[in-house]
Amino acid sequence: MAERKVGWEPQGQHTLVGKEIQRLDGPVKASGQAKYANDTNPPGTLFAKLLTSPHAHAKLVMLNLDKAKAVKGVKAVIAMAEVGQEVRYEGWPIVAIAAERPEYAEDGLRAIEIKFEVLSHFVDEADLKGAEAADVTDAGEKVKLTKSLGTQKKGDVETALKEAKHVHKGFYGVNTITHMCLEPHGSHAAWDGDKLNVALSTQNVSGTAGQYVKPLGIDEASVSIKCDFIGGGFGSKFAVDEWDVACAKLAKETGKPVRLLLNRATEMQIAGNRPSAFAEVTVACDAEGKITAWDSHHWGTNGPKGGTVALTVTPYVFDPPNRTRTATGIITNCGPDRAWRAPNHPQACAYSQTAIDDLAAKAGMDSLSFFQKNLSLTNVPHIYGPELEIAAKLMDWKTKWHPRGQGGGNGPVKRGIGLALHTWGGGPHQSNVTIKVHPDGSVEVMMGSQDIGTGTRTCIAQVAADTFGLPLNAVKVSIGSNKFPKAGPSGGSTTIGGVTGPTRRTAQQALWKICDLAAAKYNVDGTSLSAKDGKLWSGDKEVCTWKQAASLVGPMALELQGGPVTEDEKLTDKQVGGVQMAEVAVDTETGVVRMVKMVAVQDIGLIVNRLLARSQVYGALIMGIAYSLVEERIMDNKTGRFINANLVDYKLPRIGDIGDLVVEFYEPEDQYKRGVIGLGEPPVIAPGAAISNAVANAIGVRVPVLPLTPKRVLDALKGARV
Amino acid sequence: MDREPVNRSDQSSRTGDAGRSDSTNRSSPEFNRRDFLRGSGAAMAATAMAVAATEQQAAAQQQAAKVVSAAPHPVKLNVNGVDLTLTVEPRVLLIDALRNDLNLTGCKDVCDRTNCGACTVLIDGKPVYACSRLVMDVEGQKIVTSESLLSPTKTDDVVTNFCKHDGMQCGFCTPGFVMAVRGYCNQNPKATVDDCRKGLGGNICRCGTYAGVLQAAFDTAQTATPIAKGGA
Numbered sequence: 001m002a003e004r005k006v007g008w009e010p011q012g013q014h015t016l017v018g019k020e021i022q023r024l025d026g027p028v029k030a031s032g033q034a035k036y037a038n039d040t041n042p043p044g045t046l047f048a049k050l051l052t053s054p055h056a057h058a059k060l061v062m063l064n065l066d067k068a069k070a071v072k073g074v075k076a077v078i079a080m081a082e083v084g085q086e087v088r089y090e091g092w093p094i095v096a097i098a099a100e101r102p103e104y105a106e107d108g109l110r111a112i113e114i115k116f117e118v119l120s121h122f123v124d125e126a127d128l129k130g131a132e133a134a135d136v137t138d139a140g141e142k143v144k145l146t147k148s149l150g151t152q153k154k155g156d157v158e159t160a161l162k163e164a165k166h167v168h169k170g171f172y173g174v175n176t177i178t179h180m181c182l183e184p185h186g187s188h189a190a191w192d193g194d195k196l197n198v199a200l201s202t203q204n205v206s207g208t209a210g211q212y213v214k215p216l217g218i219d220e221a222s223v224s225i226k227c228d229f230i231g232g233g234f235g236s237k238f239a240v241d242e243w244d245v246a247c248a249k250l251a252k253e254t255g256k257p258v259r260l261l262l263n264r265a266t267e268m269q270i271a272g273n274r275p276s277a278f279a280e281v282t283v284a285c286d287a288e289g290k291i292t293a294w295d296s297h298h299w300g301t302n303g304p305k306g307g308t309v310a311l312t313v314t315p316y317v318f319d320p321p322n323r324t325r326t327a328t329g330i331i332t333n334c335g336p337d338r339a340w341r342a343p344n345h346p347q348a349c350a351y352s353q354t355a356i357d358d359l360a361a362k363a364g365m366d367s368l369s370f371f372q373k374n375l376s377l378t379n380v381p382h383i384y385g386p387e388l389e390i391a392a393k394l395m396d397w398k399t400k401w402h403p404r405g406q407g408g409g410n411g412p413v414k415r416g417i418g419l420a421l422h423t424w425g426g427g428p429h430q431s432n433v434t435i436k437v438h439p440d441g442s443v444e445v446m447m448g449s450q451d452i453g454t455g456t457r458t459c460i461a462q463v464a465a466d467t468f469g470l471p472l473n474a475v476k477v478s479i480g481s482n483k484f485p486k487a488g489p490s491g492g493s494t495t496i497g498g499v500t501g502p503t504r505r506t507a508q509q510a511l512w513k514i515c516d517l518a519a520a521k522y523n524v525d526g527t528s529l530s531a532k533d534g535k536l537w538s539g540d541k542e543v544c545t546w547k548q549a550a551s552l553v554g555p556m557a558l559e560l561q562g563g564p565v566t567e568d569e570k571l572t573d574k575q576v577g578g579v580q581m582a583e584v585a586v587d588t589e590t591g592v593v594r595m596v597k598m599v600a601v602q603d604i605g606l607i608v609n610r611l612l613a614r615s616q617v618y619g620a621l622i623m624g625i626a627y628s629l630v631e632e633r634i635m636d637n638k639t640g641r642f643i644n645a646n647l648v649d650y651k652l653p654r655i656g657d658i659g660d661l662v663v664e665f666y667e668p669e670d671q672y673k674r675g676v677i678g679l680g681e682p683p684v685i686a687p688g689a690a691i692s693n694a695v696a697n698a699i700g701v702r703v704p705v706l707p708l709t710p711k712r713v714l715d716a717l718k719g720a721r722v
Numbered sequence: 723m724d725r726e727p728v729n730r731s732d733q734s735s736r737t738g739d740a741g742r743s744d745s746t747n748r749s750s751p752e753f754n755r756r757d758f759l760r761g762s763g764a765a766m767a768a769t770a771m772a773v774a775a776t777e778q779q780a781a782a783q784q785q786a787a788k789v790v791s792a793a794p795h796p797v798k799l800n801v802n803g804v805d806l807t808l809t810v811e812p813r814v815l816l817i818d819a820l821r822n823d824l825n826l827t828g829c830k831d832v833c834d835r836t837n838c839g840a841c842t843v844l845i846d847g848k849p850v851y852a853c854s855r856l857v858m859d860v861e862g863q864k865i866v867t868s869e870s871l872l873s874p875t876k877t878d879d880v881v882t883n884f885c886k887h888d889g890m891q892c893g894f895c896t897p898g899f900v901m902a903v904r905g906y907c908n909q910n911p912k913a914t915v916d917d918c919r920k921g922l923g924g925n926i927c928r929c930g931t932y933a934g935v936l937q938a939a940f941d942t943a944q945t946a947t948p949i950a951k952g953g954a
């Protein structure tokens with residue numbers, strides 16, 4: 001008698017789980033037949049556009065919508081701000097217009113009569129002294145722009161610094177970047193009597209309906225949210241935004257469906273960004289290269305709230321016995337931040353592990369040996385250790401390593417390598433599931449979840465089909481509606497564990513029920529039965545087909561509900577490491593940094609879909625290359641405006657800019673046994689430090705602030721010559 | 723096909739200002755002025771200053787004859803092999819007509835300024851940003867959109883290859899990338915990986931799918947037939 005136990009099969013024994021399976025919705029996505037909120041287009045749909053503030057700080061002194069309302073094709077105009085109100089950043093929504101065509105909505109915007117009284121602003125987020133001295137008012141009161149976020153102390157930094165063999169002091173920084181989802185934030189809203197149907201671009205299908213209740217005065221039960229596809233979120237699409245509410249209001253007023261998605265500039269100005277962080281660091285080690293002390297003060301902005309990177313992740317990954325950390329937030333007239341893929345970690349990694357690498361150089365040590373020597377200061381040395389070995393082989397570290405700036409060669413192009421480590425939680429979120437096994441053998445899985453690009457649908461289908469011993473196409477997965485069982489939002493790398501855990505358990509329980517029915521009918525021991533290749537087996541003896549077994553459920557489907565995973569089920573786990581190495585070629589005459597190669601070694605417990613998992617890491621590396629080398633929000637201090645708020649001047653890498661990417665999963669049996677762990681975030685953390693360290697290794701000096709643009713590289717080289 | 727034109731009621735005529743000169747809003751006067759400048763520029767180069775005034779007058783007359791009113795008017799299009807007529811203002815962009823009038827939303831509106839490639843379609847076999855053309859500009863040309871690459875009976879190689887190599891995550895840039903790859907490979911059959919790196923720089927993906935796209939493009943190029951024979 002075999003024991004019935006919730007869990008995964010031993011490593012290597014699953015038929016679909018862990019394999020390279022193409023995403024189920026690949027063909028409809030690739031052919032453009034997939035419909036996003038942005039594509040929702042039933043006949044009669046009106047197109048809405050926003051008028052937003054061109055000023056970083058201003059008082060609205062006049063607003064006349066009459067002429068706009070009279071424009072041909074314009075159907076409704078609503079104010080989103082009041083006269084007398086202050087707007088605190090560029091892009092602040094002021095008016096929404098719905099019209100029969102987008103062109104008419106533009107005409108309407110141009111007809112709005114509006115006047116501002118421009119007020120003083122502050123946007124220079126790197127300038128802590130400037131922020132302290134700035135004269136900015138809010139509603140007539142002078143505002144203190146800097147906010148202490150505290151100091152935390154451990155050990156005795158002062159003594160440790162005195163006793164240290166090598167002490168390094170440096171300045172580091174990471175500029176603000178935006179999420180830049182290619183599908184902007186927004187929605188399509190349609191009323192059906194008192195019911196509101198919204199196609200929302202959201203990472204939070206089950207959690208957004210309630211956000212319409214207060215502003216619209218309706219029942220949550222009357223709101224249906226639909227999101228079959230979402231064109232990027234990266235942490236910025238958890239909520240219903242004020243423009244979504246405006247969209248629903250415009251739909252109500254006109255009695256027609258309305259679609260409102262932000263235009264590119266507004267998307268970049270107000271729909272989320274990753275806070276900046278700049279740091280003064282002192283770090284020290286003993287004669288062996290063991291880090292003994294850390295002292296840092298970092299600051300930056302997340303916009304109007306005045307926050308920056310959390311204290312708790314500083315210094316990143318390495319936690320020396322003596323450390324002091326201090327943070328200061330700056331209030332700026334910039335758009336508000338939102339969670340950006342692995343909140344806090346990429347910035348903390350970038351200012352910590354660059355400083356640590358500079359200390360290694362000062363101590364005259366190979367960066368790899370230095371990092372290895374200090375693994376006992378990390379949370380998961382048993383993971384970093386082997387991952388570093390694997391990465392070093394894939395990068396050919398030993399051959400390529402040279403002390404800083406001593407790569408040789410007479411030409412202007414210098415090569416270098418660098419590395420960094422990261423960590424992330426990635427435990428499962430809370431998701432519920434309904435599984436139906438129909439009498440004809442077909443299977444349905446329903447969940448109010450979403451696929452933000454991870455491959456949620458495909459992973460759920462794999463787990464269910466694998467459990468029932470069926471081919472992938474025998475399972476229909478329905479997600480993307482808040483009318484399905486409640487599921488957690490897709491953030492924090494929680495989704496794949498969160499959805500596959502309950503699916504596995506509930507499918508196993510359904511299978512056991514069916515096995516019991518088959519056992520009674522075919523007179524075998526139910527607990528001896530297993531499902532494979534569309535059949536039920538007792539040992540290696542075929543008992544019946546899956547269809548025959550399923551028909552025993554009676555005239556109606558067998559339906560099972562399952563709740564969120566629990567820790568003791570051991571279907572999922574949390575806490576990963578991850579190692580990355582970068583190789584760059586830097587042109588010391590032009591300052592251009594070219595990616596040669598990146599290696600990522602990542603543990604994620606049990607891999608559900610190898611093809612899609614690899615995509616997550618590729619994507620993270622490319623996003624990492626973007627913020628390391630080219631992308632940044634540039635604020636104009638004079639006008640307070642985001643001057644590169646467009647896809648031409650806000651640079652992103654293209655297909656030829658990424659070099660060779662090597663992705664390797666670290667998956668020995670003990671890691672597999674931990675179960676599923678999320679992957680979306682960890683690999684986006686280390687590229688900043690790894691690439692910056694590679695550049696320092698190539699040219700012999702540190703380029704302190706990311707992204708490493710040609711100008712910054714040349715400035716650093718100039719400084720080095722002085 | 724379930725892609726009947728969506729009926730956008732009441733195409734109004736507008737005789738107001740010329741609109742901004744950016745890609746999101748071009749009016750007919752703008753369009754014709756550029757047309758005029760192109761013609762008169764050639765004339766100026768070929769003639770002496772003495773007769774320039776006469777040439778300019780002639781050109782102006784010619785231009786007057788070609789002026790298109792800002793009112794909606796019928797435009798004949800060939801989209802995915804189907805002939806159809808749309809009645810739209812001359813300022814309407816191809817991207818907006820495809821998306822909003824024909825419900826062909828595979829071409830995505832992403833950057834507002836002809837830079838990201840998400841709206842790529844084939845026009846007479848060549849990949850073109852649909853946001854860089856006015857509808858009236860493409861009258862009589864053959865427009866192919868991503869939707870045509872997949873039907874119950876046919877899956878284009880490029881779609882198969884994007885799925886095989888997972889050249890997509892959120893999928894929002896994907897149809898545009900797919901069309902760019904289809905067009906590029908038709909023009910460059912047997913392209914190498916390095917060729918693809920150089921030739922496909924016109925599209926942006928935020929999710930970072932370039933590694934899969936590159937493999938998909940390479941595979942597609944190996945089986946591509948040169949453009950003269952048809953392609954997509």
Ligand code: FES
Pocket residue numbers: 830831832833834835836837838839840841842851852853854
């Ligand atoms: S939308 Fe056409 S190129 Fe970006």
Ligand code: FES
Pocket residue numbers: 182231232453890891892893894895896926927928929930931
């Ligand atoms: S797949 Fe998301 S933007 Fe390319």
